[in-house]
Amino acid sequence: xVSKRISSAFQRGLILAAALGLCRxxxxxxxxxxxxxxxxxxxxxxxxxxxxxxxxxxxxxxFIEDEAQTNSRRHGVLLPLPDKYVPAWSNRFTFYGKxxxxxxxxxxxxxxxxxxxxxxxxxxxxxxxxxNDLNEAYLSWNAYREYYLDAGRINLKSGVAVGFNPTxxxxxxxxxxRTSEDPIVLRENRLGTVMARAQGILPFGTLTLAAAPEISDxxxxxxxxxxxxxxxxxxxxxxxxxxxxxxxxxxxxxxxxLYYRENCTSYLGANVSRSIGDSFVFYGExxxxxxxxxxxxxxxYDAKLYGxxxxxxxxxxxxxxxxxxxxxAAAGFSYTESARxxxxxxxxxxxxxxxxxxxxxxxxxxxxxERLLDFPELASVYDQVNTxxxxxxxxxxxxxxxxxxxxxxxxxxxxxxxxKKLDLANLLQLNAADRSFFLQSSAxxxxxxxxxxxxxxxxxxxxxxxxxGSINKWSAIKPGMTYLF
Amino acid sequence: xxxxxLTLVFxxxxxxxxxxxxxxxxxxxxxxxxxxxxxxxxxxxxxxLVEYRGGKKENAMALNVYSKENAAxxxxxxxxxxxxxxxxxGKVMLKNGTELWFYDPVSKSSVRISPQQRLMGQASxxxxxxxxxxxxxxxxxxxxxxxxDSAKTKALCYKLNLTSRGDSNYYRxxxxxxxxxxxxxxxxxxSDSDRLLKIVYFGGYKTELGRARPTEAIVIxxxxxxxxxxxxxxxxxxxxxxxxxxxxEYLQRFKGD
Numbered sequence: 001x002v003s004k005r006i007s008s009a010f011q012r013g014l015i016l017a018a019a020l021g022l023c024r025x026x027x028x029x030x031x032x033x034x035x036x037x038x039x040x041x042x043x044x045x046x047x048x049x050x051x052x053x054x055x056x057x058x059x060x061x062x063f064i065e066d067e068a069q070t071n072s073r074r075h076g077v078l079l080p081l082p083d084k085y086v087p088a089w090s091n092r093f094t095f096y097g098k099x100x101x102x103x104x105x106x107x108x109x110x111x112x113x114x115x116x117x118x119x120x121x122x123x124x125x126x127x128x129x130x131x132n133d134l135n136e137a138y139l140s141w142n143a144y145r146e147y148y149l150d151a152g153r154i155n156l157k158s159g160v161a162v163g164f165n166p167t168x169x170x171x172x173x174x175x176x177x178r179t180s181e182d183p184i185v186l187r188e189n190r191l192g193t194v195m196a197r198a199q200g201i202l203p204f205g206t207l208t209l210a211a212a213p214e215i216s217d218x219x220x221x222x223x224x225x226x227x228x229x230x231x232x233x234x235x236x237x238x239x240x241x242x243x244x245x246x247x248x249x250x251x252x253x254x255x256x257x258l259y260y261r262e263n264c265t266s267y268l269g270a271n272v273s274r275s276i277g278d279s280f281v282f283y284g285e286x287x288x289x290x291x292x293x294x295x296x297x298x299x300x301y302d303a304k305l306y307g308x309x310x311x312x313x314x315x316x317x318x319x320x321x322x323x324x325x326x327x328x329a330a331a332g333f334s335y336t337e338s339a340r341x342x343x344x345x346x347x348x349x350x351x352x353x354x355x356x357x358x359x360x361x362x363x364x365x366x367x368x369x370e371r372l373l374d375f376p377e378l379a380s381v382y383d384q385v386n387t388x389x390x391x392x393x394x395x396x397x398x399x400x401x402x403x404x405x406x407x408x409x410x411x412x413x414x415x416x417x418x419x420k421k422l423d424l425a426n427l428l429q430l431n432a433a434d435r436s437f438f439l440q441s442s443a444x445x446x447x448x449x450x451x452x453x454x455x456x457x458x459x460x461x462x463x464x465x466x467x468x469g470s471i472n473k474w475s476a477i478k479p480g481m482t483y484l485f
Numbered sequence: 486x487x488x489x490x491l492t493l494v495f496x497x498x499x500x501x502x503x504x505x506x507x508x509x510x511x512x513x514x515x516x517x518x519x520x521x522x523x524x525x526x527x528x529x530x531x532x533x534l535v536e537y538r539g540g541k542k543e544n545a546m547a548l549n550v551y552s553k554e555n556a557a558x559x560x561x562x563x564x565x566x567x568x569x570x571x572x573x574x575g576k577v578m579l580k581n582g583t584e585l586w587f588y589d590p591v592s593k594s595s596v597r598i599s600p601q602q603r604l605m606g607q608a609s610x611x612x613x614x615x616x617x618x619x620x621x622x623x624x625x626x627x628x629x630x631x632x633x634d635s636a637k638t639k640a641l642c643y644k645l646n647l648t649s650r651g652d653s654n655y656y657r658x659x660x661x662x663x664x665x666x667x668x669x670x671x672x673x674x675x676s677d678s679d680r681l682l683k684i685v686y687f688g689g690y691k692t693e694l695g696r697a698r699p700t701e702a703i704v705i706x707x708x709x710x711x712x713x714x715x716x717x718x719x720x721x722x723x724x725x726x727x728x729x730x731x732x733x734e735y736l737q738r739f740k741g742d
Contacts, residue, residue: 034673034684035633037705039540042715043635057742059575061591098590100740146729148738157594187592201735203728247734252583254597254733275583278600278654336601339708343602420543449545449570484571 057102065094067179067454067480071473077464078364079389080472090120091128092179106143112136112155114189116177130228133176136192146201153236155192156210158245158258159285159330160273163409163429164349164402166287166328167269169243169260170212171400173235178397181440181458182411182427186400193236205248212241239263258287265290279338284331294353294403296321298395302388317362317392319355326352328401332409341415349407354396356405357433363389364465404467406432421446436462436469454480511624514643515660517667519619522687523561524694527553527726529741531568533717538709546570549741553726558582559620560652562731566741577739581731583652588736595733600654622647622658632661634670635686635703642670655682668697674707681707693721 069090080086095115102108112135119128138152155174159165163183174190195212215237242261249255258269267289275281291297295317332347355363366389396403408430417424427440442456458476462469509517529551536544547568552561562581567573575590585602588595618624627644634640642661649656656677661670668690674683689701699718706712729735 034671034705035635035637035686037684037710038635038686038703038713039537041540042537042703042713043637057740059740061575102740142738146727146735146738155593157592159594160597162596184592187594199734201729201732201738203732206732206734208734247732249581249584249732254584273597275585275597275599281597281599281602283597334599334602336599338601420538446572449572452572 057108059100061096061098062485063096063482065092065096065480065482067092067478069476069478072475074460074472074474077470077472078368079366079386079470081390082386084122086473087120087122090118092177093117094179106141108140110136110138110140114176131177132229133189133191134231135176135190138192148199148201150197150199151195153192153194154197154210155190156195156197156243157187158256158269158271160254160271160283161285161330161332161347162345162411163347164330164400164407166285166330167256167258167271168400169258169262169267169269169287170236170241173238173398175398175400176232180456181438182425182442183400184411191232191236193241194233195241205246208243208245208247210243212237214238214240260287260289279336280333282333284329286327286329288325288327290323290325291353292323293320293326293359294351294396294401295319295355295359295392297353298392299388301395302391317359317366317389319359319362328352343413345409345411347409349402349409351402351405351407354402354405360404360434360465360467363392364470404431404433408432431462431467434462434466434469436466438468450484452482452484454478454482509643511626511645512619514626514662514667515622515624515645515647516619518660518662518669519617521668521696521698523552523554523617524698524721524723526694527551527724528694529720529722529724530718531720533719534714536712536714539711544570546573551724551726551730551741553731554617555582559617561617564730564739566739577736579731579733579736586733586736590737593737595736616653618647618658618660621650621653623650629664630661632671635688635701640670641665666697669699683707689717694723
């Protein structure tokens, strides 16, 4: 009886022990299942040669890119762009080189250059136009701790917004070649300004001072863009310019305060940004100073640079020609879905110097006048008026500022869309007054780590009397290829 | 009867023998594990990653990561310079608390990004090396477990349940620390909706900067478990990293040397 009881206790003990053991095993099994997710060869795999940081601090980047463009014409617009600006097809080949060479431990030479070969339906293939853009060439001296002195042609950029940067004062007239309508791409393709820059980076903030001399505002062989390899300094150094900028961060709010002076006129600017939660970044940017309206500025610029009598054509687009304090602003946020690798930027752009509804009305009225007064003997006058009208829009594009007062900007980028090798980006610019819009969709597919296929499609849509509906093309397709060395 | 007693002894007395050791608190365990991963001086490492999907290599990338602890917050601040692939070479990412910036040398502009934007890229995987778990998470000891590490060796571990103190990338973490030598061996990282985001195995322990530290990690994507990333940590180097380097204006000056 006693032995039977001991035996049953022994059995219970074994069951208990087995149960405890099983419990532990089941806990282990869960963890081992995680390990099963790792293929055996990965555990043993060694990545290819680990790249070491740049030897001697030198770094280089080179790529070649070819991009074709076909335009689909919109017919019957009031003021068509001359044919030469809307060719049925065109092609751009670019060689890009960037070098950062450490000359001594504290002195480095920075060079960024783009060589472009441009051809279109009006040129006999393979001939075309060669255009070399020396975007940057400057010496940088690390004088002491984190204090730097730079001198030469420098691309000095400011601003936190994506679509429009009111505080990016040196962007004015600096886009050398409009390879895209995407502001992020345009930023990669602009001319620096010849300047001296001093920068002190401190633990609590940064002070930047820059001074750019007036070199030339008149056409000349080497310093303007009259030859393929000229420096186009008339674009960037037409006036003496000065900038002082203080950047700091406090409790995750990052801010910049800017003072800018150009040709005896002062401007103020400010940037602020903060992330809220894990997914949002909110930001705002503002600048203000005394200036003419964009229309008047464009006429003055053309008068000075190209010898066009701006005053003579001021009647074409009459409006607010007074020089007064005007604001520019961009405010928005970015939102990210990391699981889907998508980011969206939404921005509101305000340009107090931009064209009002009345200005647009006058702009189109000039077009009507041309149509109504169809006298052959006045053809040359109409051509000039047409040139002046489009030069206003061209001026806004070259200065990378909205031509109209209010604009909505949305940019969505999707990394690894559908496949690891595909990146997509969509961009929408909406004129808040006339509801016309520009839409750009771009895809980049990586065939290898170095070779990419690109495709962009543009749409210009809106009523006849609207910013985008008045452009005499309604779409463009841009296939291309990029090879990184 | 003899077997019964022996079974009881092994089953119940073995834990008692462990409990005779001075018990460590969860905070002590996590601090010791942090010290294994993170050198106590500013340092740099080269992080090489290869991404596999379904066992097939998809992406490779390398970053030169500079890290320094913020004495005030205990959080690590990092500057990551992309060395590879060619399309990303020269880009720099700054993480200074919740202030994150991304600098592209071609456009020469810095864009402020959100923590989620950072998570989209592989740079966030580099952070598994420099997260100060003790400061970022509240730790609770959940018990002891024997797990199998990435080298297929069994190890008795402390299992810790960590909950975010606020500014961390993950809401909660399950964390296994080798009981014998405080080496972190495994972590499971969850979102605030309790979605498993990452499983990380630390391994390849070698002596670096004065003590045994992990030189590899295998990261399994929680959402897509077929996506596995192998990371190698090399070139552990002690660095003098000035505070100025964590200003966004410094990004264009950063050479990573």
